[in-house]
Amino acid sequence: MKCVFIMGTAGSGKSTLVLSLVDRISDPEVSVATLNLDPGVRWLPYPPDVDIRDYVDYDRLAEAYRLGPNGALIASVDASVSHIGEIKGELEKLGADYVLVDTPGQMELFAYRSAGKAIASALSEGDFSTVFLADSIFLNRPSDFVSILLLSYSIQTRFQAPLVGCISKSDLLPAEVYEKAKLWITDPEYLRDDFFSERGGLDVEFSGRVLDALVEIGVLGEFIFTSSNTGEGLDDLYAQLQRIHSGGENQ
């Protein structure tokens, strides 16, 4: 059971990517199951095979403990941990090759609370990867892209698992932004130049040193541009997941 945890900030398009990836991966040789881990979501673009909402009731928790939406979301995600055994049982019955895991809408509830790491390791027994999804809106300014790069490194460091970085909604990018961002990813020197020319103030000095260090050791340039509308990048993404999980069979 190869578990792929799809993470990304609120509104980045995680659930839509799950739908697109199911379509892309499915063939007679490879089976895919989906798991929704967002207890607070009202509507999903795909019917999840296994659903945390069958175990954790956001509305009941909110009411019973008189919690606001922040507190109720935290409580719901934390409560998910105690149902991982049952969820794992459901998934094992399905016997799928890949499990695509749709994580809570607000990324930090999964990424930066103990529940997320506990769930990932209990569910997958170590065979898991992460997809970090960032909205293409972050490509409009070099500083925003650097910020997102750092966020993805933060996630990768926390989960200590392979991470595939993806940009979502690539079809929404104006052509000139798309081309410029592709350059950043192909040759980080472009990113460095654009970053430093964005603003000359003292404020960027610190981030500039961080960026310089990252460019120096060559860790940039691994984001895949994806679009659920045009299908861009889905083959690349699937190929990367295959490489991570199985050394590249079924490509």
Place this chain on the structure above:
Amino acid sequence: MKCVFIMGTAGSGKSTLVLSLVDRISDPEVSVATLNLDPGVRWLPYPPDVDIRDYVDYDRLAEAYRLGPNGALIASVDASVSHIGEIKGELEKLGADYVLVDTPGQMELFAYRSAGKAIASALSEGDFSTVFLADSIFLNRPSDFVSILLLSYSIQTRFQAPLVGCISKSDLLPAEVYEKAKLWITDPEYLRDDFFSERGGLDVEFSGRVLDALVEIGVLGEFIFTSSNTGEGLDDLYAQLQRIHSGGENQ
């Protein structure tokens, strides 16, 4: 009007820090106002001087657009932008030296959506700083601390403003964790050693390169340990904010 935006992942203790900082800063010479920017919060440990909830009604938005908690939180924070003029007017009437801004419970709603940057720049006219608050639970493992460091760099890069990194709830740390973490912050070589001995797998190789680069350029070691219970670190934090905003008067 010196605006200090308190950010941190859900549950890190932002609102409690606001309360403690008000107590710490207030004296006859320096006046402080508080602004709550979390439309979804039900209860606050301090009475905010200005409150986004007077302008944006989370429950009404959720009902009117039939949104789940994720969607309604996003919509509420996004809707806040159009009220910044009025909020700024309220704050200007108060005429405080410092405005402590309590940001939404889920950090990413403010930090990684356009609304956050738009609000910060409109409200402060550029004279703003950020406090990044991380729960002391992240000090239990070196990889979690490195992850949080990267998250703070990500925030700093996105806002391009001075950032003061703080650990919350330092009084909850076991003595040996506290001492070890203090070493990490005093001399990043300790952090590097502990990070690499935490796990030897291939998974940490990437993060290790990132960490090496950060240690190399000397950007670690600026987190202040704070506790709202014992008052630890509040003087340091206030001194840093003064340095940032006014070159150190009133220390």
